[in-house]
Amino acid sequence: MNGSDLTCDAFLGGLVQLWQPRRGYRAGVDPVLLAATIPAVSGQRVLELGCGVGAAVLCLGARVTGLTLTGVEREATYAELAARNGAGALEVVTADIADLPLMLRQRQFDHVLANPPYWRRDASIAASDPTREAALGEQTPLALWVEVAAKRLAPKGYLHFIHRAERLPDLLAALPNDMGSIEVLPIAARVGRAAERVILRARKSGRADFCLHAPLILHRGDAHVDGDQYCQKVRDALRIGAALPF
Template sequence: MRTERFADEELSRDAFLGGRLRIAQPRAGYRAGIDPVLLAASIPARAGQNVLDLGCGSGIAALCLGARVPGLALAGLEIQPAYADLARRNATENDQALEVFTGDLTDMPPPLRQRQFDHVIANPPYFDRAASTPARDPGREHGMGETCALAEWVAAAARRAAPKGQVTVVQRADRLPDLIPAMAAHLGSLEVLPLIPRQGRAARLVLMRGRKGGRAEFRLHDGPCLHAGAAHGRDGEDYTPAISAVLRDAAGLSFPG
């Protein structure tokens, strides 16, 4: 776990959403890919609603959502003090209000335990370390290696969701056998949106959401392709137009129907 504040020389400044955001990330440590951007794009939030990002890291998902939907009340919870500090700095540098709590999702700070949210979002660690190799950097390892069970992430998110509030999680597709029963234990109206890397390929990531008190039937959607073509055939990025609009133009990524 990284506790010491990052020095400026340890950080890079990276553009997100076509330069709408400039995000400081550690050069060596946990660095976000497109996953939190896609998560943020999928949230059907409206101005005036409040959103909690569990395990917010450097704040990318919350700040991407705030850039797309002005007028939200944004909060984040991050267990690593150095990353919580970085999220606060990124919010300030991007002129957004993001209230960041430092703490463990299984023992949240009392002021956070007293609140409920219209949307709770999470990008939990992907890797079960019983079957994978830990990262060398402690900050990166805490962001990628599971120390708290996925079911506990979902339970914590559901507790913070308001009645009829939504919980949305991005996770590896091979964790669906764990994620579906965890969500079903606390939420209803469950939906899964697979994220297909290329046409004809199996999904590697999924977005899954549920509603507090929801009663609709489970839905497995036809998911979007992230990349154009059956293979990477040229230098540079080859995102599909819809995904490029999400990543570069702050477009939404809606669940069908």
């Protein structure tokens, strides 16, 4: 992919610069919100499954210094861009999550995060662009994403997924028995609107009760108008890399 096929886009107000394809799948708000919710501390190990160009894991690394960052990406073009975007701070493994190399299967991580493809293709139409389809169309079952993420966690490690709200039952059903302290953060566009996204957090060997949090509201006002309408804490997460605690 040559330079004319790429754009370099600023995330977190320029703290993170991402090269990504001009056409096809492009990182948006969801991976940034996911990264903002992860309670990582310096010295911990982080794995992102399906990292794309590295948006989520690199935004997390910009907020919390001293992390060991690893990403797995099946599409070679995106894996190459993730490595370029990471500039040596991100280890990128080109692999399918259904067939991870032994060197990854022998390692454990304090945090595993994922922003899996959102759309089941038995109930939706495939994207015409192959890279968009790879990112948006569910080819690997969601349950396998959860299984692989849980296996890679160290004891007391945290799993984080962002997905469409209607897939929450599938996420919960896929959690292995050793995953507890389950929390769900719904994400709604405006006050009074139904949640369109959820962030799921679970902890290996966690014992806390299930917690359904109040929704994170993205925008101020009742309807869209031109201009930045993000609520303050969401704006801070998107623009300056602030945390979004559950």
